[in-house]
Amino acid sequence: MIRKNKAQITIFIIIGLIFVVGIAILFVLIKKPDIKILDEKTPQAFIESCTQEAVEDAIAIISKQGGDIAPKGYLSYNSENIVYLCYTAEYYEPCINQRPLLIEHIQNEITDYIKPRIQDCFFELEENFKGRYEVESSLLNVKTTLQPKTIVITMNKKFKIMREEERMTFENFKVTLAHPLYNLAEIAMEIANQESLYCNFDELGYMILYPSYDITSLITGESNIVYIVKERATDQAFQFAIRSCPLPDGY
Secondary structure (H helix, E strand, C coil): CHHHHHHHHHHHHHHHHHHHHHHHHHHHHCCCCCCCCCCCCCHHHHHHHHHHHHHHHHHHHHHHHCCCCCCCCEEEECCEEEEEEEECCCCCCCCEECCCCHHHHHHHHHHHHHHHHHHHHHHHHHHHHECCEEEEECCCEEEEEEECCEEEEEEECCEEEEECCEEEEECCEEEEEECCHHHHHHHHHHHHHHHHHHCCCCHHHHHHHCCCEEEEEEECHHHCEEEEEEECCCCCEEEEEEECCCCCCCC
16 A cells, blocks of 8 residues: 555656646747837837847848849749849850949948838837927938948937926947848958959858858859858858859750
8 A cells, every 4th residue: 555655646746846847848949929019118129129020130131142132133032032142144265353343332331221211110119209209300310330240220310209297319220130131241342352363262262261151152144153151150141143254055
């Protein structure tokens, strides 16, 4: 009888442990909903959250399409439109660099994409305060700066809320994201320059010198090459197309 009672207690303990572990796993798997902070004391937090979402969307598009939000002069490959960073239509001729100022171009593309969405964020903020505060705001200026491992978004806009003797003014909003887009774009420019000079790029040699990055080249029809540059640590990638010294069919 004693052994039977001990066995029953052991079974209950095991069942209890399984129940506790199951509850813990359930809490881990259930993702908490994203919450945007909308508080008159900290409007910066709300604007920064909105801005970060817009920037991440822009980066995802640009990284797949070779630096453009709406590609022009591109290769259609795997259901994606990938911009040529270096291109020639002539057989045997080296390509001409299409984006010698790639980093500046990407900065402008991000700014143009995110500015309307940031304006919507400020409009939502103003609507939240109306009825409780008098709201004054200036025009919005947005600037995107790519730096090594970092993207910085600065927003110059004076935002003032007033109620009786209460006055609060907010301006110079700023968002900083950790992302290697600058570094990936630099490598892409180096590849485009080498292709324009030598009709070739030695990705293996480059990876030996810079092992933090992985470079893949995929040859498609009509002498097109899709390069994919990836930072190993973050798995962030940037892809683009090249057509340099193309050969006629049959070579």
